[in-house]
Amino acid sequence: MSRLTDLIARTKAKDADLGRELEREFKALSSRRAFGLNFERHRPENVELPGRPIRKGDKVRILPERGSTKKGDQRLWKVRSLAGKGAERVASLSLLYTDEPEQAEAPVADLVVVAEFRDYIYPGLVSTGKVEIGGDKPYHTVINGENFHALEALTFTHRGKVDAIYIDPPYNTGARDWKYNNDYVEGEDQYRHSKWLAMMERRLLVARELLNPSKAILIVSIDEKEFLRLGLLLEQIFPEASIQMISSVINPSGAARTSAFRRTDEYIFFVFFGTGPKELPLPVEWRITRDKRAEGLRWDGLLRSGSNTQREDRPNQFYPIFAKEVDGVAVIHSIGETYEGEDRGSVAAPEGAVAIWPIRRNGTEGNWQVGAPSARRLWEKGYLRLGKWRAAETTVSYIKRGGRAKIEEGIFPIVGRASDNSVIVDDSGYNSLFVPGTQWRIPSHSAEQGGTKLLRSFLPARSFPFPKSLYAVEDALRFFVSDLPNATILDFFSGSGTTAHAVMRLNKQDGGKRQCISVTNNEVGADEQGKLRKEGFRPGDEEWEQWGICDHITKPRIRAAITGQTPEGQPINGDYKFTDEFPMADGFQENAEFFTLTYETPVAVSHNRAFERIAPLLWMRAGSVGSRIDSLPQGGWAVADCYGLLTDLDQAAPFSEAIHGKGSIRIAYIVTDDERRFQSVVRQLPETVEPVRLYESYLTNFRFSMGR
Known part of the structure; x- marks a missing residue:
C-alpha cells in the first residue's frame, strides 16, 4: 500500500482531479477485507x-x-553535468524526490551510482576469470551483482529454460544478516517481516519467468522465522504448482534458544511444476525414513485390508485354502473353489487338513486379495506361503506383482525353496527405489559436518557464516535432476557456492553435463565494514572488495572444488563422504567462468559500443558451451561452437553456409533494424536454429518492468 499512496501523491501533484479520483477508488478497495x-x-x-x-x-x-563510520547522506541526487578531469572531476547535482529544489556540487570520487528497482536496466557481463578442465562440458557461471538485476539479465538468456532453482535466502533473524535499501534490517524493525516479503516477492516473480513451465522445481530452505509467511507467499505466486514442505535435521544436538526448545531442524519448500520427486535408490542413511520391509522381497498378507474388505465386495474371492501341518511346518494341501453358500462350515476339508477362510479380526467374512485360479498359480510358482501353524487361523502371505517382477527379472535371484515350496531369494544387495517421507534425519545433512567443516577444508583461512551441507543440497536436487543429465540449475542467493559444488558432484556420479548459474553479491560482513571504514576504505576500493562474499568465498570455493587445490595452492585434505567417496584433491572435470554484472545504456548497446559486455549474455543464451565471440567480427560475421553472429547483412550467404555446415549451432544472432532483411536471412537458416534479432530482442526484453 505504501507504494500506491506514494504514486497517488505524485499523481495529485501533477493532476489534482485525477489524483483525487484515484484516491477515492483506492480507499474503496482498501476498505474491503482482504484474504491471503x-x-x-x-x-x-x-x-x-x-x-x-x-x-x-x-x-x-x-x-x-x-575514515568515517557514519551512515552518510542517504538522499538521492541526479547528475546534471560533469566538469574537470581525473581526480579533479566535479559533478553538478540536483536533489530528487523533494518538494523544495536543492542544488549541490560534489567531487565525482565522493559519489556512488544508485540503481532503483523501478528503473529499467540494460545489463552486461565482464569476465573476471575462469577454470577450464572440463573439456566440452558447459560452463558453470558465477555472477557477481545485485541478484534482482541478475535475474532480469537471465530473462534474456534463460527465460523458460531453467530446470531447477535452489535458494537459501536470508533467514531474517534480526542479526544484521541482510539489507533493505542499503540499510541492515534489525530485529526491532517493526516492518522487518514485510520488508523481507517484499524483497522475496520481487525476486520470485522474476524467477517464475525463468523456470521451465512443463517440468521444473523450485527449492527454498528457511528456518522458523519466516517459514509461515514464505509458504503463503509461494502459494500466491505459484498457484499452478504443487507445494510441499520438508523438515530436515541440520543440527542433531540442537541450537539453544532463549526460553524455547532447542532448534534442530530447518524447513525446505519444494514447489513442483509438472512431475514430483523421482524414486531413487537412496543410500543406507535414508532407510530410517521408510518401511524396513521395503528393503528386500516383501510378503504381504493375502487377506484384504483397507477398502472393499467385506465378502460381498469381492464375492469371487471368498474361498478356502486347505492346509495341514507337516513336521511342525504349515503347508498348503490345496486351494478350493469360490464358495457362494451361507454355511462355510459345510465345506469339508481333505483328510488331515483344515480350511483357512478369509475371516477378518472382528469375525466377519472378508475376501482374499486374488481369486482362486490366481492363488493356485501363485502357489505353483512358490509365491504363496503360510505363516506359523495355527490351524484354521494360520495366516496366508503372497508376493505382490512388483516383487514377482523383480524375481522374474533376476533382481531377486531364487537360491532355493522352503519345505512348503515357497521361494527363497537373495535380496541382500538390493537398494530399493523410493521417495522418502517429509521428516529427514540424515547424518550427511549436518550443517556443521557437511557445511562449516567441509568448507574449511577448501578455504582453510576463511570463514563463512552457516554454509549449507553440501550433501543436503545435493540430495534435494537429486530427486529432480537425476534423469536430466543436461539440466540447468540456478541459485540466486549463492553465498558460499554450495549449489554449484553439489551440481558438480552429481555430474561426477553419472557423467552428466549439468550446469549451475550462481548469483551472489560482493557484500562485506557488517563487522568487517566498520573496520574497513575506519581505515579509510570504501566499497569499490580494491582493499574493500577483496573481502566481499563473491571474491573472498564464492569464487575461490568453486575454483578449489574443481582444481582440488586451496587458494594457497595446496592439495585439499580429506575425502568426500556418503553417496560418492573420493579424495577432495581429485577435483572435478568441470569448467567455470566468473562474471561481474555491468549496467549499459540502450544507446551504447544499439550502436555496438557495448558489444564486449553483451557478448557473454549471447554465449549464455546459447548454452554456455564452447568458444565465445568476444568482439565484433571484422568480416561481418563469425560462428562459435554453438551460435553465430551476423553484423553485416551483405555477408548473409557465407554466414548461412557456415551455419548449415555446423550441426551444433543453436542460435543465430542477426544485427539489424530492418525486419524485412532480418526475415530474409532467417529463411536461409536451418529450421533447428533459433534466429534472434539484435539488438531489438535485447532492448525489448529489458523495457519490461519485470516484478517491479
Whole structure:
C-alpha cells in the first residue's frame, strides 16, 4: 500500500482531479477485507553500484568522508553535468524526490551510482576469470551483482529454460544478516517481516519467468522465522504448482534458544511444476525414513485390508485354502473353489487338513486379495506361503506383482525353496527405489559436518557464516535432476557456492553435463565494514572488495572444488563422504567462468559500443558451451561452437553456409533494424536454429518492468 499512496501523491501533484479520483477508488478497495498474505510492498529497493563510472543523468548518493563510520547522506541526487578531469572531476547535482529544489556540487570520487528497482536496466557481463578442465562440458557461471538485476539479465538468456532453482535466502533473524535499501534490517524493525516479503516477492516473480513451465522445481530452505509467511507467499505466486514442505535435521544436538526448545531442524519448500520427486535408490542413511520391509522381497498378507474388505465386495474371492501341518511346518494341501453358500462350515476339508477362510479380526467374512485360479498359480510358482501353524487361523502371505517382477527379472535371484515350496531369494544387495517421507534425519545433512567443516577444508583461512551441507543440497536436487543429465540449475542467493559444488558432484556420479548459474553479491560482513571504514576504505576500493562474499568465498570455493587445490595452492585434505567417496584433491572435470554484472545504456548497446559486455549474455543464451565471440567480427560475421553472429547483412550467404555446415549451432544472432532483411536471412537458416534479432530482442526484453 505504501507504494500506491506514494504514486497517488505524485499523481495529485501533477493532476489534482485525477489524483483525487484515484484516491477515492483506492480507499474503496482498501476498505474491503482482504484474504491471503498481506504486507507492505514498501519503497522499491535501490542498490549502490560502487566502481560504476559516473555519467550525466545518473542517480547518485554522496558518500561519507573517508575514515568515517557514519551512515552518510542517504538522499538521492541526479547528475546534471560533469566538469574537470581525473581526480579533479566535479559533478553538478540536483536533489530528487523533494518538494523544495536543492542544488549541490560534489567531487565525482565522493559519489556512488544508485540503481532503483523501478528503473529499467540494460545489463552486461565482464569476465573476471575462469577454470577450464572440463573439456566440452558447459560452463558453470558465477555472477557477481545485485541478484534482482541478475535475474532480469537471465530473462534474456534463460527465460523458460531453467530446470531447477535452489535458494537459501536470508533467514531474517534480526542479526544484521541482510539489507533493505542499503540499510541492515534489525530485529526491532517493526516492518522487518514485510520488508523481507517484499524483497522475496520481487525476486520470485522474476524467477517464475525463468523456470521451465512443463517440468521444473523450485527449492527454498528457511528456518522458523519466516517459514509461515514464505509458504503463503509461494502459494500466491505459484498457484499452478504443487507445494510441499520438508523438515530436515541440520543440527542433531540442537541450537539453544532463549526460553524455547532447542532448534534442530530447518524447513525446505519444494514447489513442483509438472512431475514430483523421482524414486531413487537412496543410500543406507535414508532407510530410517521408510518401511524396513521395503528393503528386500516383501510378503504381504493375502487377506484384504483397507477398502472393499467385506465378502460381498469381492464375492469371487471368498474361498478356502486347505492346509495341514507337516513336521511342525504349515503347508498348503490345496486351494478350493469360490464358495457362494451361507454355511462355510459345510465345506469339508481333505483328510488331515483344515480350511483357512478369509475371516477378518472382528469375525466377519472378508475376501482374499486374488481369486482362486490366481492363488493356485501363485502357489505353483512358490509365491504363496503360510505363516506359523495355527490351524484354521494360520495366516496366508503372497508376493505382490512388483516383487514377482523383480524375481522374474533376476533382481531377486531364487537360491532355493522352503519345505512348503515357497521361494527363497537373495535380496541382500538390493537398494530399493523410493521417495522418502517429509521428516529427514540424515547424518550427511549436518550443517556443521557437511557445511562449516567441509568448507574449511577448501578455504582453510576463511570463514563463512552457516554454509549449507553440501550433501543436503545435493540430495534435494537429486530427486529432480537425476534423469536430466543436461539440466540447468540456478541459485540466486549463492553465498558460499554450495549449489554449484553439489551440481558438480552429481555430474561426477553419472557423467552428466549439468550446469549451475550462481548469483551472489560482493557484500562485506557488517563487522568487517566498520573496520574497513575506519581505515579509510570504501566499497569499490580494491582493499574493500577483496573481502566481499563473491571474491573472498564464492569464487575461490568453486575454483578449489574443481582444481582440488586451496587458494594457497595446496592439495585439499580429506575425502568426500556418503553417496560418492573420493579424495577432495581429485577435483572435478568441470569448467567455470566468473562474471561481474555491468549496467549499459540502450544507446551504447544499439550502436555496438557495448558489444564486449553483451557478448557473454549471447554465449549464455546459447548454452554456455564452447568458444565465445568476444568482439565484433571484422568480416561481418563469425560462428562459435554453438551460435553465430551476423553484423553485416551483405555477408548473409557465407554466414548461412557456415551455419548449415555446423550441426551444433543453436542460435543465430542477426544485427539489424530492418525486419524485412532480418526475415530474409532467417529463411536461409536451418529450421533447428533459433534466429534472434539484435539488438531489438535485447532492448525489448529489458523495457519490461519485470516484478517491479
